[in-house]
Amino acid sequence: MKSFIFYTLINPDTMAFGLTPSYSIVFPIEGYTQEEFLVLAHETLQKLNWKVSISANDGLEALTPFRRGARNERIRLQIEEGVVTLKSESLGSEMIDWGRNKRNTTYFVSTYDEVRSAITPGELHEMLLHFNESSDNASDPGLNILSGREDAGKSFFALFIPTKDYFITPILIDLNILVFIVMVASGANIIVPNVQTLIDWGANVRTLTFNGEQWRLFTNIFLHYGILHLLFNMYAMLYIGVLLEPRLGRWRFLTAYIITGLVASLMSAYWHENTASAGASGAIFGMYGVFFSMLTTNLINKEQRKAFMASIGVFIGYNLINGLKGGIDNAAHIGGLLSGVLIGYSFYPALKSDKNWKTNLALPAICCIALLVVSSWACTKVSNDMVVYEEKMKSFAAIERQALKFYEMPQSSSREEYLAELKNRGLHMWNKDRDLMLEMDKLDLPKEIHKRNKSIIAYCDLRIKSYELIYRYIEEDNSAYKSQIEQYNSSIDSLIKSLNAK
Numbered sequence: 001m002k003s004f005i006f007y008t009l010i011n012p013d014t015m016a017f018g019l020t021p022s023y024s025i026v027f028p029i030e031g032y033t034q035e036e037f038l039v040l041a042h043e044t045l046q047k048l049n050w051k052v053s054i055s056a057n058d059g060l061e062a063l064t065p066f067r068r069g070a071r072n073e074r075i076r077l078q079i080e081e082g083v084v085t086l087k088s089e090s091l092g093s094e095m096i097d098w099g100r101n102k103r104n105t106t107y108f109v110s111t112y113d114e115v116r117s118a119i120t121p122g123e124l125h126e127m128l129l130h131f132n133e134s135s136d137n138a139s140d141p142g143l144n145i146l147s148g149r150e151d152a153g154k155s156f157f158a159l160f161i162p163t164k165d166y167f168i169t170p171i172l173i174d175l176n177i178l179v180f181i182v183m184v185a186s187g188a189n190i191i192v193p194n195v196q197t198l199i200d201w202g203a204n205v206r207t208l209t210f211n212g213e214q215w216r217l218f219t220n221i222f223l224h225y226g227i228l229h230l231l232f233n234m235y236a237m238l239y240i241g242v243l244l245e246p247r248l249g250r251w252r253f254l255t256a257y258i259i260t261g262l263v264a265s266l267m268s269a270y271w272h273e274n275t276a277s278a279g280a281s282g283a284i285f286g287m288y289g290v291f292f293s294m295l296t297t298n299l300i301n302k303e304q305r306k307a308f309m310a311s312i313g314v315f316i317g318y319n320l321i322n323g324l325k326g327g328i329d330n331a332a333h334i335g336g337l338l339s340g341v342l343i344g345y346s347f348y349p350a351l352k353s354d355k356n357w358k359t360n361l362a363l364p365a366i367c368c369i370a371l372l373v374v375s376s377w378a379c380t381k382v383s384n385d386m387v388v389y390e391e392k393m394k395s396f397a398a399i400e401r402q403a404l405k406f407y408e409m410p411q412s413s414s415r416e417e418y419l420a421e422l423k424n425r426g427l428h429m430w431n432k433d434r435d436l437m438l439e440m441d442k443l444d445l446p447k448e449i450h451k452r453n454k455s456i457i458a459y460c461d462l463r464i465k466s467y468e469l470i471y472r473y474i475e476e477d478n479s480a481y482k483s484q485i486e487q488y489n490s491s492i493d494s495l496i497k498s499l500n501a502k
Helices: 034-047 100-118 121-134 141-152 156-160 168-185 195-201 216-222 227-248 250-271 281-295 302-325 330-352 357-380 385-408 415-440 447-476 479-501
Strands: 008-010 022-028 051-056 059-063 073-080 083-090 275-277
Touching: 022 100, 034 051, 034 059, 034 073, 034 100, 034 121, 073 100, 083 100, 156 168, 168 195, 168 216, 168 227, 168 250, 195 275, 216 250, 227 250, 227 281, 227 330, 250 275, 250 281, 250 330, 250 357, 281 302, 281 330, 302 330, 330 357, 385 415, 385 447, 415 447, 447 479
Parallel strands: 008 275
Antiparallel strands: 022 083, 051 059, 059 073, 073 083
16 A cells, blocks of 8 residues: 655746747948947937937947836847847737837838938037047946847857856756756656656655755756746746846856745745645746846846836736636745845845955855745744654554555465464554554644545554454354455455545
8 A cells, every 4th residue: 555645736837928029120331330320320219219228339229218008118239240230129028019119120210311311421420529438338238148149049049058148047947958858758747747756856845855855945946847837937037047147147146046946945845734846936036036126226227127127027926916826836936036135135235346345245145044044944933743744654554564464474374373463463553553543633734634544544444344354254264254355345445546546
């Protein structure tokens, strides 16, 4: 008979994603140097009232006005070998832009033609001098990484290759995909792996995690319960990684990811008594929390903050509300999010100024240690009854094996040997198991476990009655007991099937 402990798999990562709407055109500079085109493009963006947020030697980035009831878009101009790539893309979580991105490119081209027609060569020269003097060529790492992804992004697989400012994110994505591939290759279902498979691979289960298997707090971050679950999470990781890793740096990004993932796992184990949790969403929510904290500071351009705050807010709000439906690990989401916000604020001094490296290092370190200590302390206050129950169920199974030794006796055994086995071992062991189950049912356990305990007690009662009849059958050599014994055995088989099916 198998162990009666069961686990419910929760989906910690049901999320809403869509491809970011965008529209691109390509056109030559035509008779201007790269610097002159940048001046004309800058003038065009100002005339359109699109705020320039980034100015670099090989391109510009701007944001359309943020209007009530409508999202703004990001405009990028990238120059390569005398050819300009103009791209407009949405910054919200929408999947349809209703033609706004295409209209933006049209507005830019028509306005650009007006600007260059109205400016004389002398005026352009003066504007170029002024532009070179006033421009600090400040570059936002978010643009660099995104632009680099687009150049290399003509190949889909470039998203999985580490680069200078996009290093940890692709490694994490690759690792998650590799673990899933190996898990499927070993026999796991690609659509929905069963609960026991995930537990065997390191899912987070309170009774196991808090009973000497703390490594599950880490391993469950890299497990997924199906191909769709994996794809949704990796899309979210890609999105936040592209935006956040260049701004944080690889080691801050990795530290935040691991710490928020561990805190999320601790909160999941704290909150859920009898579930097997798996997925990267706790850590991903943590990274969204870090980015959220940065958006409340002056580390990011004001116009960009408005756009990103709307997008991040929709993502966080939707998924937390969706988590109220059940079957979703909101405990991990909230734990990851809040720890990410705190870690994000602890990074602020270092991101603002690198002058005092000791202070910049000490504050995040203290914050991370405090988060882990407080989370671990909270988990020690959780009822330990499920762990006790798990251990006692092991004893139940061992006693059960002893009680079933009767069926392993050789056919050459004498009548007295059969009777002695039934009385001294069989009946004694079944009564011992029954008393053990009555004792376990007094523990603080989920309702489902208490309901199951009653079925197991009924199973012990059937075994006891069956053994008593078998004893009489052998002692009295009376075949009249045979039909009753068969009825009890049939009931026992049905009950075992019912218990194992749950």
